[in-house]
Amino acid sequence: MCSSDLRKVTCAQAAPPQFVTLERNQVNLQDKDGKLYFSTSTDESKPWKITNAGADKVFITSSEGNQLQDQNGTPTLSSNTGDWEKWTFQDAGDRKVLITGFSGKHLQQHVPSWMVKLSGNKGEWEQWTINIKETPSK
Numbered sequence: 001m002c003s004s005d006l007r008k009v010t011c012a013q014a015a016p017p018q019f020v021t022l023e024r025n026q027v028n029l030q031d032k033d034g035k036l037y038f039s040t041s042t043d044e045s046k047p048w049k050i051t052n053a054g055a056d057k058v059f060i061t062s063s064e065g066n067q068l069q070d071q072n073g074t075p076t077l078s079s080n081t082g083d084w085e086k087w088t089f090q091d092a093g094d095r096k097v098l099i100t101g102f103s104g105k106h107l108q109q110h111v112p113s114w115m116v117k118l119s120g121n122k123g124e125w126e127q128w129t130i131n132i133k134e135t136p137s138k
Contacts (some may be wrong), residue, residue: 019133022060022099024109024125029116034077036116038109047133057086059100059135070101075116087100093118096127 022029027038030046046063053059059081060068066077067085078085085104090098099107105118106126119126 018050020050021131021133022048023129023131024127025111027109029109031066031077034064034066036068036075036077038114038116041078043050053081053086055086056136057088060087068107070105070118071101073103073118074107075101075107075118092122092127094127096129098122098126099128 012034024038027040028046029048030037048063048068049059049061051059051061062068062077064077066079067081068087069076069078069080069085070087071084073079082102086102087107088100090100092098099105101118103118105120106122107128108117108121108126110117110119111125
């Protein structure tokens with residue numbers, strides 16, 4: 001049963017699309033003009049949409065319609081829906097998840113540079129909080 005927030009997201013293939021914010025260290029990952037960036041804004045009108053991509057993977061789509069992409073180990077945004085745009089969620093404990101891309105690396109908020117990166121680590125910088133929104137704000 002997909003009852004908890006984390007379980008709902010990881011059960012995306014069995015549920016309607018989920019609208020979420022992706023938070024790490026009290027900042028939200030957002031799409032601004034096709035570029036990934038972090039915002040301290042609590043503006044929930046820009047949620048990400050999690051949808052089934054098959055084989056226990058999901059697409060993570062920005063409020064601008066762009067897909068989160070693992071481009072050979074570099075996170076970016078794309079209009080495509082191929083293998084590079086498919087992600088998995090792994091429970092990291094304490095209501096946090098690892099978001100893993102095509103390269104097998106995990107989405108990371110690189111704190112010193114405040115850049116979005118992919119990393120082979122499974123530490124604090126790679127652990128995300130996913131907050132489910134019932135419906136996208138307009």
